[in-house]
Amino acid sequence: MSALNRLRHMDFWTAITVLILAVLGLLLILPILRVLTLGFVDADTGGFTFGNFVEVFTRNYYLNGFKNSLYVALLGTLGACLIGIPLAFFTARFVVFGKTWISTLAILVLVAPPFIGAYAWIMMLGSNGFITNFFALFGINTPTIYGAHGIVLVFTLKFFPFIYLMTQTSLNGMNKSFEDAAENLGCTPWQRFTKITLPLVFPAVSTGAIICFVLAIADFGTPAILGRGFRTLSTIAFSAYRSELGGLPTMAVTVSIVMMAMSMLALFAQRRILAKRRYASALTSPPRKQRITGWRNAAMHIYCHGIVLIAMLPTLVVVHTSFLKTNGPVFIGGYGLESYERILRTAPEAITNSFVFALSAVVLITIFSALISYVIVRRDTAASGAIDFLMMVPYLVPGVVMAIGFVTTFRGGPMDVIGTAGLLILLYFIRRLPYGVRSTTSSLRQIKPSMEEAAVNLGAAPARAFLVITVPLILPGLIVGALMSFITAINELSSTLILYDGGTITMPVQIYLAVLDGEFGLAGALSTVLLLCTGACVYAVFRFAENRDSAFL
Structure with missing residues (x-):
């Protein structure tokens, strides 16, 4: 045939x-x-070469970009974990007022573009930022937001919701009998957390961390706006592409391949670590939220609400800035709709x-x-x-x-x-x-396939059964997916x-x-x-x- x-x-x-x-x-x-193919092409002769990769891993310009990308991605991911894990633990194990509010703000932080956060931090801690100017009135010189530390700060506050949301879900589904057994054996709360709780939720934490790391490696806007000479692989790839316009973008492609390899190696390492241990358990003892009082309760609430409010601060600054009266690029005091x-x-x-x-x-x-x-x-x-x-x-x-x-x-x-x-x-x-x-x-x-099968058995064509039966049933999922796609x-x-x-x-x-x-x-x-x-x-x-x-x- x-x-x-x-x-x-x-x-x-x-x-x-x-x-x-x-x-x-x-x-x-x-x-x-x-x-992948262009990474092995000589830009001058068009022939096969390993020279592009040799240049990337021997020339300081590219090596520094590689080190910088790894540095801000690792520290940003670590910062997100240090913020997100305690936030998830507190909201999953204790009674926290305004928990829905915290989750909503965390998701809003997550979906806001990272480059907007970078721009807002310039408005606060840039050379002419209002926080910088405020401390300058008292003769205090504050470090500006530009450079590696600023990028790490933005990554930390931008990506911690991945850790928080995934870890919280895992904690809510964890068998609490393990923690109870550790408590009966005399473990302190810190020992229970580090030796029992944290290892059991490691798959969720590591998945969130991998997402943070991959997004930090790929992010262009934040280092481009805050870098001021601190170059990462994403900004180098963009600059290389612009400089190679009119010819083959071989160096831009080679740098891009290195970025892909870093992300894939991180994912592979996480999969290997998870494959070596078992993390499953039966949910025979669902966790119950405890109510604490006194200064511990106050400190917990200050931490939970403070973190999401600080993370939302760039968004509030952006909105406030949009209503300031301007004359061209200059703010002239007061409020208006000129922008x-x-x-x-x-x-x-x-x-x-x-x-x-x-x-x-x-x-x-x-x-x-x-x-x-x-x-x-x-x-x-x-x-x-x-x-x-x-x-x-x-x-x-x-x-x-x-x-x-x-x-x-x-x-x-x-x-x-x-x-x-x-x-x-x-x-x-x-x-x-x-x-x-x-x-x-x-x-x-x-959704069970029985309804689709019944429609086909009654003579409906597969396409018609899909459109009439399946699509209406999966419509909520389609709408949610469409909205998330639109956001990104x-x-x-x-x-x-x-x-x-x-x-x-x-x-x-x-x-x-x-x-x-x-x-x-x-x-x-x-x-x-x-x-x-x-x-x-x-x-x-x-x-x-x-x-x-x-x-x-």
Whole structure:
């Protein structure tokens, strides 16, 4: 039978599987392979070489970037653990008033773009920051936010919610009889925590730590805004790409490969550590929250609420700044709406583009999330397993890497048929697709396939059974995944900076450029618009998640 005949006789879900693999091959595998291939190409001769990697690991410029990336990523992750683990322990084991408020603020911190936090800290602790100026009135010179310590601070306060949320979930599901047994044997509270509790929740802590580490390695906006000469691999890759415009971006690609390797090695190390030990236990004794009194209770509440308020401080500063009266880039005292008037006058295209690109990507994500989730959950084949594995790849590949892969694959060659706007939409789609797939997959796993099978047995075509029966049942998961995808897509900076042109500038890029130009009022107004969109989506996610949970009770 010819290939054409086989295609005609292919059943619906086999054809969908082939379509999914083709899309992932074109938009995910091909750009990454292109990046990996260019790392071994000599920019002058076009021949095969290891010289690019030799240069990266022997030249101080690149070695310092490697060390700096590792330094801020490790310290940022450590800081997130030192803040997030106690916060999770207190809220899971003791009665903490306002626990819902704490979780909500933590999630808002999580979804706000990190480069906005970096910009806000400049407003507070920069050379002319209001905290810096306040202490200067008393003759006290405070260290500025610029440099490695500032980047670590932003990473710590930005990423600790990953540790907090995952560790709290694990603590809530832990068998408390182990802790009770340790207490009966005379262990102190600190010994119980370090020898019993912490090892049992290590999988959750390590998973959150890996996410923090990977995001810190990939982050471009924070070191670009706060670095002031402190270069990381992400800023070096971006600079190398800009300097190699017109030729093969071999050094940018080589640096990007090193970033990918660091993330993958961290994930591999975590998997190896978890594989050596068992962490499972039966939940025969659910944890019960204790009520404490006195100074310990006061200290616990001050810590829990203080951490999330400090983490939210940059967001509050950004919103406050947006309402300060300005004359161009200069603040002239008092409050006004000049900054918002300016964005409507000078940056309407950035606002429009951000919404158009993000919403277009979300439409694609929603369609493919439904199809991919069905293939993963309902089709037990090698192809579905491969698709499930490929859904992990966008988490590990930094935005700079994917953007360079898109440029080298779809520009200047036989596939150069898509404009910049189309490339940005496709890039947002493939990078944020896992958010939609994971959410929809979770919904689909809770639904028995009997209703779909009944519809097919009654004569409905598989496509019709899917649209009429399955899609309405997984709609809450689709909506939550779409909202999470929109949040991350509209805040995308690093990949957009590489691809955008004059007609496709977005809000994150406009904010980044405004901060570099000292236009803090304009940056504050745009950031506030972006934060309002993000906050509205977070609220919607909570509402849909609550509705979905109640539907299955």
